[in-house]
Amino acid sequence: MRLSDLFTLAFNNLRRRKTRTFLTILGVVIGTASIVVMVSLGLGMSQMMLKSFQSEGSLTIIRVYESYENRENNSKNKAQYELTDENIDMFSSLDHVISVSPSIEVNVSAKCNGYDGSFTICGVSQYYLSQLSLREGGTIPKNDQGQLSLIYGNQILYNSFYKPSSYDSIDVDPDKDTIFITFPQSSYTEKTNKTADESTVSKPVKKYIFPVTGIIAGGKEDWSSNSYNAYADIDTLKRFLRKLYKKALVPNPRTNKNGKAYNYYVYDTAYVFVDSMDNVKEVQNTISDLGFNVSSNMEWLESAQQSLNMVQMVLGGIGGVSLLVAAIGIMNTMMMSIYERTKEIGVMKVLGCDMADIKNMFLFESGIIGLMGGIAGLMVSYLISYIINFFTSSGSNDTVSMFIGYNDGGSLSYIPPWLAVFAIIFAIAVGSIAGYLPAVRAMKLSPLAAIRNE
Amino acid sequence: MEPLIKVRDLYKIFNIGSNKVYALNGVSFDIYRGEFIAIVGTSGSGKSTCLNMLAGLEAPSSGVIQIAGKRIDKMNEAQLVRFRRQNVGFIFQSYNLIPSMNAVENVAMPLMFRGIDYESRMKSARKYMELIGIGDQGLHMPNQMSGGQQQRVGIARALVIDPKIIFADEPTGNLDSHTTDDVLNLMKKIVSEENRTLVMVTHDPHIASWADRQLKVVDGHIVETIINETSPIETLIKKETGDAPFCNVTPIE
Numbered sequence: 211m212r213l214s215d216l217f218t219l220a221f222n223n224l225r226r227r228k229t230r231t232f233l234t235i236l237g238v239v240i241g242t243a244s245i246v247v248m249v250s251l252g253l254g255m256s257q258m259m260l261k262s263f264q265s266e267g268s269l270t271i272i273r274v275y276e277s278y279e280n281r282e283n284n285s286k287n288k289a290q291y292e293l294t295d296e297n298i299d300m301f302s303s304l305d306h307v308i309s310v311s312p313s314i315e316v317n318v319s320a321k322c323n324g325y326d327g328s329f330t331i332c333g334v335s336q337y338y339l340s341q342l343s344l345r346e347g348g349t350i351p352k353n354d355q356g357q358l359s360l361i362y363g364n365q366i367l368y369n370s371f372y373k374p375s376s377y378d379s380i381d382v383d384p385d386k387d388t389i390f391i392t393f394p395q396s397s398y399t400e401k402t403n404k405t406a407d408e409s410t411v412s413k414p415v416k417k418y419i420f421p422v423t424g425i426i427a428g429g430k431e432d433w434s435s436n437s438y439n440a441y442a443d444i445d446t447l448k449r450f451l452r453k454l455y456k457k458a459l460v461p462n463p464r465t466n467k468n469g470k471a472y473n474y475y476v477y478d479t480a481y482v483f484v485d486s487m488d489n490v491k492e493v494q495n496t497i498s499d500l501g502f503n504v505s506s507n508m509e510w511l512e513s514a515q516q517s518l519n520m521v522q523m524v525l526g527g528i529g530g531v532s533l534l535v536a537a538i539g540i541m542n543t544m545m546m547s548i549y550e551r552t553k554e555i556g557v558m559k560v561l562g563c564d565m566a567d568i569k570n571m572f573l574f575e576s577g578i579i580g581l582m583g584g585i586a587g588l589m590v591s592y593l594i595s596y597i598i599n600f601f602t603s604s605g606s607n608d609t610v611s612m613f614i615g616y617n618d619g620g621s622l623s624y625i626p627p628w629l630a631v632f633a634i635i636f637a638i639a640v641g642s643i644a645g646y647l648p649a650v651r652a653m654k655l656s657p658l659a660a661i662r663n664e
Numbered sequence: 665m666e667p668l669i670k671v672r673d674l675y676k677i678f679n680i681g682s683n684k685v686y687a688l689n690g691v692s693f694d695i696y697r698g699e700f701i702a703i704v705g706t707s708g709s710g711k712s713t714c715l716n717m718l719a720g721l722e723a724p725s726s727g728v729i730q731i732a733g734k735r736i737d738k739m740n741e742a743q744l745v746r747f748r749r750q751n752v753g754f755i756f757q758s759y760n761l762i763p764s765m766n767a768v769e770n771v772a773m774p775l776m777f778r779g780i781d782y783e784s785r786m787k788s789a790r791k792y793m794e795l796i797g798i799g800d801q802g803l804h805m806p807n808q809m810s811g812g813q814q815q816r817v818g819i820a821r822a823l824v825i826d827p828k829i830i831f832a833d834e835p836t837g838n839l840d841s842h843t844t845d846d847v848l849n850l851m852k853k854i855v856s857e858e859n860r861t862l863v864m865v866t867h868d869p870h871i872a873s874w875a876d877r878q879l880k881v882v883d884g885h886i887v888e889t890i891i892n893e894t895s896p897i898e899t900l901i902k903k904e905t906g907d908a909p910f911c912n913v914t915p916i917e
Contacts, residue, residue, distance in 0.1 A: 211777055211779055212776075212779050222764050222765075226764050553760065554760075554762060557756070557760040557762070558773075558777070559745060560721060560748065561754060561774045561777060561821070562745055562746070562748040562749025562750070562752070562774055562777050562778075562825075563749075563777040564745055564746070565745060656721075657721045658721050660756065660760055661712070661721065661833055
């Protein structure tokens with residue numbers, strides 16, 4: 211039998227019993243729509259979460275700190291666990307690592323228009339600087355310059371300067387306002403040079419003005435892990451600090467057993483850039499096994515996503531149950547249809563209709579029920595999804611974002627194309643599977659049913 | 665001249681509880697091409713079982729059925745379906761037209777099972793409906809037609825595949841006597857004009873008398889065979905083979 215004939219036969223048979231077909235399809239519509247809407251909620255939530263994590267900082271960066279235990283431990287090979295240049299180089303040689311940036315962090319205080327402020331200047335590598343997203347027109351400081359220049363985090367402009375008396379914060383515009391920066395006193399004094407050191411204390415603290423090459427992208431309401439810091443090129447910063455702190459290199463250097471400051475850099479933090487999100491975990495474990503403390507946003511994302519997966523499974527399960535009920539409905543309809551058409555099937559067999567054709571005819575019928583239910587269910591899903599997003603994005607924004615934790619403009623319900631395609635294929639598959647048993651039963655009916663006269 | 669259908673020692677035994685019921689108790693006969701055969705018997709005589717087994721709708725308990733050189737008692741169900749599709753037309757007592765199809769679509773249905781495209785099968789269907797004399801009824805639905813008209817559609821449906829054999833199970837059982845005569849006339853005309861073979865089952869001796877040859881069945885035995893001496897085909901068979909068609913008759917004691 212031709213496919214087109216099979217299809218027409220199946221379609222006409224469904225049309226013969228419009229009400230029953232409609233009701234069966236309605237079951238599939240509800241089943242499909244509930245699965246699609248539930249999954250779309252899960253996907254939307256996970257997408258919103260990913261967005262909110264991404265806005266807080268890159269997901270492919272691992273932060274490495276010196277382990278606290280190793281710091282206390284005074285063993286000989288202490289340097290093995292310090293964030294030295296050697297270790298930074300070692301990190302860069304790991305698989306999947308694109309670049310490693312050490313970070314020298316100096317807490318500075320600043321004054322602007324009579325307001326006080328404080329923030330941290332982070333000296334980082336050129337690669338790190340190039341990863342920062344700046345406001346339009348901003349450039350990153352060049353490597354190893356004579357003059358230190360800074361990138362300001364956007365929140366420094368809005369949230370870091372206070373009137374000492376009232377704690378009123380003010381907005382600062384680095385283009386117009388001059389920011390005077392003072393570096394902290396060195397905590398380190400060379401014993402041999404005590405008198406000279408005392409004389410420096412009495413000196414008035416020097417104020418610096420640095421050119422600003424850029425501002426981290428974002429306005430008053432945008433926060434990210436970079437918002438509260440100022441960034442500088444690490445080599446330029448090192449050069450600058452050497453002038454300021456001489457042999458100590460940094461404001462509060464570590465000392466060896468003799469009380470002398472280290473003559474090499476030990477960084478506070480190292481940032482490891484990994485090539486893709488999938489490899490973050492692996493690299494993180496490797497570095498952790500070397501004896502360092504590590505953290506990454508990926509960790510948070512993973513644990514959050516794990517719990518969200520759970521939610522997604524529960525939601526999908528609820529949808530699945532209704533589709534299961536719809537499948538039973540299809541089966542029931544097909545069974546009834548076969549009992550009604552026993553004689554007709556018998557006649558077809560007597561007249562030479564292949565067994566496979568009879569089976570396929572019934573499979574087509576249930577498949578068409580699945581297909582129509584799937585398409586209609588998908589349309590209903592898009593409608594429900596639109597309504598959900600409409601209400602969550604405007605009207606009751608506060609309550610909903612409170613309920614789900616965050617809402618930064620993403621949509622709560624998200625139906626990607628693959629979900630739409632999957633839903634229809636799934637509905638057809640459910641229809642065909644539910645119709646399989648009745649179809650086989652129809653195929654096995656005796657042709658003698660045609661002869662019997664009731 | 666070779667017989668088209670050869671039946672030898674055909675048994676059909678039903679096990680009802682511990683009892684064995686012999687629906688057919690060893691029948692043997694031949695049927696030649698062009699014959700109009702009537703299998704006559706009362707209800708429960710085994711006549712319908714015999715027809716069902718000839719058409720491959722029921723498997724015999726033992727015995728041989730050979731149609732056109734093929735042993736259909738050895739075929740499985742899929743093979744039987746294919747065999748029927750190629751060789752057998754069937755006329756039912758209750759017409760059994762598909763209610764969702766109009767008359768011409770019903771006639772064309774067996775051709776659809778053969779995978780013939782819509783246009784050509786409709787063309788053949790219309791041709792046979794003309795032949796049967798219901799060419800103007802093509803677009804009527806079965807429930808809009810009288811019993812006689814429906815049975816004519818049924819006959820056209822049996823003819824459309826150009827079958828070697830046509831089986832008819834009480835084809836006039838649901839018709840009034842006037843229509844019965846019309847339908848039987850029609851069937852007889854087609855058998856003789858188109859040289860078809862028709863095997864008809866009936867309980868009515870009057871209807872059976874339309875046939876070229878009657879096989880009377882009682883309790884699973886053929887008890888009598890009546891040949892219509894005026895029938896041209898029987899004369900031809902006698903001339904060609906030198907004898908009446910083979911039929912193992914077991915007279916009642």
